[in-house]
Amino acid sequence: MDERRNNLLKEIVETYIKTAKPVGSKALCSKFDCSSATIRNEMAVLEDLGYIEKNHISSGRVPSEKGYRYYVEHLMEAEKITGSDMLKLQQIFANNELELSDAITKCMEIISDITNYTSIVLGKSSADNNLLQVNIIALSDYQVVAVVCTDKGNVENKMFNLPGNINVNEVIKTSEIINKMLVGTPINEVSDRLETEVKPVIKRQIRQYETVYNIFYDAFSDFVSNNSNIHVNGRAKIFEQPEYNDVAELKRLANKLEDIDFIEKVSQGDDDENEIKIYIGDESEFDPNVTIIRKKYHINGEDGTIAVIGPKRMDYGRIVSLLEYVDEKLDSRKEKDGKD
Amino acid sequence: MDERRNNLLKEIVETYIKTAKPVGSKALCSKFDCSSATIRNEMAVLEDLGYIEKNHISSGRVPSEKGYRYYVEHLMEAEKITGSDMLKLQQIFANNELELSDAITKCMEIISDITNYTSIVLGKSSADNNLLQVNIIALSDYQVVAVVCTDKGNVENKMFNLPGNINVNEVIKTSEIINKMLVGTPINEVSDRLETEVKPVIKRQIRQYETVYNIFYDAFSDFVSNNSNIHVNGRAKIFEQPEYNDVAELKRLANKLEDIDFIEKVSQGDDDENEIKIYIGDESEFDPNVTIIRKKYHINGEDGTIAVIGPKRMDYGRIVSLLEYVDEKLDSRKEKDGKD
């Protein structure tokens, strides 16, 4: 791969990203100051190497997945984020009262809006949330709400109907015991310690201890399983991309973007915390016809992922720089708030 | 409209609902024991009356909106809910531990699943929620969580960063004052009373009362605005309906179903509490190409709406009977739980 060949591939990928139409040799000769025949010769080589493909024998060239991969790893230049894009994102971070996790959500909404791709935010209160306290609020003699709060400020609540033989006071007493024994415990270890340490204690003090125990057990496991929030923005936005221009593909994609399993799969994984990862079509198991660009984040007791779903012909440079920008802003806010 | 004409219209509507293809005269003569010419004569009358339409001069007939309206009001027979449909819904209500609002959500998921229409649940803690208590949980010297709870068990929480000149204890003290003064106040009146009654009191007792006041004001207005949950099921399901079989219409509909304003508009309105309402195409301002069937519900401090969005060629009888069934089950559970 000499320099001209690299430039040619770069030009082909970027032209295709812009136009969504196969790139012919004629269109490129002005840029390379040579005849279309020369371009054709080089294109034939790039095709042999597997970087570009033809739809049919006499069509222009389209980047292959391998071509996109080579592009994002060797050819893509860090695209300067445009002024108007930056302005929109800045406005969000300018509002200091906005919680960071809400700021992220808003950012991804905007990114979906300005790019016509679908975006995802998945946040999960992370393992370094510790139990701060559990409160029991009695609504009546037979109904209580358990409110679980962690030291990072994550709160969940669950309502319970008490069976006739359980007294509200016994539930409250149990909550006090739990508060004394388990404060500071990492939230995902609470269930275990509840079983091994708290249960024996309340067995001695509470009459119907099994039933009461179950209430708290449910409340805590609910906390662990519920305390993730997922936002998908612009599911319909991506349909504006010209590749999804037939009914069958549109329906297929619509179904996929509705499928919570797919969305969760997309937004989970053990990517490096500091790296933006790119998954192009069949390279990953997500979907053959889309590219997914994602980045992990970690703020104030919340682990999360932000991701953008678009066509393989995605504007890689733009998305990467947008995600980087959001990430930077996030870091600077974290420092400013002096947390984390 | 003599009996035969009614039957003919009924047959046309139901055939079209089943097949999604314009109904011709030949297909109907066996059912009416006469020749196709006779049917054609009758059809011409129905067309003059505006109940059916032709796509073009020599096509079969399709019900008009007026025709559907006449059908649902005069011709539709209460369709018996089928055994397997009933079974699926029964399983949900069989689980007594499931909260009623979760049961509704699950039901509408199933209805979307079995019918291939889109379904909506919108729940809102209603005006008859009264303030039970507001708790302040201190995470640190400069961070607190305000937890607002109503007598119906609805809980919301909001985190605040305290400015340097505010002491946590002042916030807690204020919460105690609020609890003393405002317990039992309808939740949507709390903001007003906070302003007129509580503010003067804390003015005398709290140094930076303006800032502290704002925290609670924000928490309560957040409660009122946030405490609604909306679930849209099977946005992509409806695309399986044959009428949405071209790219432009598919995109249009996908955008609409993503649009939160549309969804909220669909699930709000002053329908009679006890009636199932049907909005057919252009009759309403929702969308010219869909029918919306909806029903209000009211359980345990939560007002809500369940709705189904489908093509105008919707299986009216089936949806109505499904919604009626859910409503019945709901009522019987309410009685059993002895609430509301």
Added chain:
DNA sequence: TTTAGCACTGTGAAAGATTAAGTGCTAAAG
């Protein structure tokens, strides 16, 4: 190594041909 020239190919749009489904109308029959 580059380029001009040329034969060749698949696509897509336009134009016709054909078929199928269904209508309205007329005139006769019940």
Added chain:
DNA sequence: CTTTAGCACTTAATCTTTCACAGTGCTAAA
């Protein structure tokens, strides 16, 4: 007065053909 058979007519849909276009690969000369 209602029903029906018969027939001419209409339209959509499908298929085929044609044609221009954009682009390719290859050859031979520069």
